[in-house]
Amino acid sequence: MQARETIFALSSGTLPSGVAVVRLSGPDTRQVLEAMTGALPPPRRARLGAIRDQAGALLDRGLCLFFPGPASFTGEDCAELHLHGGRAVVQAVLGALSAFPGLRAAEAGEFTRRAFLNGKLDLTGAEALSDLIAAETEAQRRFALANSDARHRRLYAGWRQTLIHARAMIEAELDFADESDVPGSVAATVWPQVEKLRDDILSHAGAYRDAEIIREGFRVVILGAPNAGKSSLLNALARRDVAIVTDEPGTTRDVLEVHMDIGGMKVILTDTAGIREAQGRVEAIGIERSLQRAEDADLVLLLEDAASPVTFGGLPRRPVIRVGSKSDLLAGRPPARRYDCLLSTLTGDGLEALTDLLREATSAHMARAGDTLPFRARHVALLQEAAMTLEEALRESEALELRAEHLRLASDALARISGEIDVDDLLDTIFSTFCIGK
């Protein structure tokens, strides 16, 4: 793809900053650099110098880098201007750039989109880059970086290779079908491979939840009777007063979330309304929501006042850590029930032990950050489509031509994940979630 327009954008973050990087990509890049910096710097080597507008007015002194295509990020001629990161400096340079005919400000994700269209990365690679920029936790960073090394493209290309081989075998059988003395069936050897491939695809698709947990967070829901100390625990773990705490049972009516980083994993901690026979409609709705949240949780922290426990029924079938709260009120006596963790938000006792338990609960997910997992709902939908078409290909009652056609459709679904075919209608959706300048 050869773009006619040259695009530019501020690619570094919020101003003011120490340094601001303005990036260019497109056919006019050379000419613009010559006009603004006097001469083209040697490829990929930074050169310090004056940066001027077309009239020759000095805008800043900074570094200029030139990356000739096709060996550049986008595959086109690219450049970077490293400026002093002041608002007026950047504004002046962006203004000067837009004054060149044929130059325009880049749209969100447009540099990466051009890189994709020029074959510099596949669609999963582009999605991984977007994740890397959004990454806030260690697990998210590791996962996004691992996903940006084209591992998905290689995995799916390998699977498609299996399907191409299978179709070749079937074609051969169809060609020989007229000759009466073909020994056995060539294609018969193919179907066990297709069956195995279907299983591999389904098990790969089934691991999506792990990717979701790494990218979007491990969901922990605090559940318990009114006044068990749920909101106090949320505040203690979040280290800020997020939730209202009073001695009145039924204080929390609505679910409340905080995002935390526990051992490098994003954890979404949810406070809920205390579970009891509701005193009114609002509370009843709150309780209903609490239980619903707990149903969707990766882990439930079941909180009980250790000094005067109140039990309730209807506990969701999710992994549970039983927490005894207000341990300070026990005044040294042993609790009446057994808990995985005994704590007091008043004294801080046991909070670290609970954090350790949470870290332990997330560690298996953390460990998966280096694995090849589908990491968008889009991937899963196409994987399921591929598995379903393979299922149809495996129907022995069907004509061989039709079964071969299903193998082709499965292969196409896999090709769409990495963006090798049929993705034009998707690109706007995918790249618009990027930031400007990437």
Ligand SMILES: Nc1nc2c(ncn2[C@@H]2O[C@H](COP(=O)(O)OP(=O)(O)OP(=O)(O)O)[C@@H](O)[C@H]2O)c(=O)[nH]1
């Ligand atoms: N002594 C002691 N009191 C606590 C502790 N944690 C919470 N409390 C008190 O227990 C009462 C209830 O605390 P909350 O955090 O509001 O309890 P909750 O479970 O969120 O209550 P609801 O939202 O009404 O369901 C408040 O008066 C808190 O100060 C603790 O560790 N020790």
Ligand SMILES: [K+]
């Ligand atoms: K309360």
Ligand SMILES: [Mg+2]
């Ligand atoms: Mg509360």
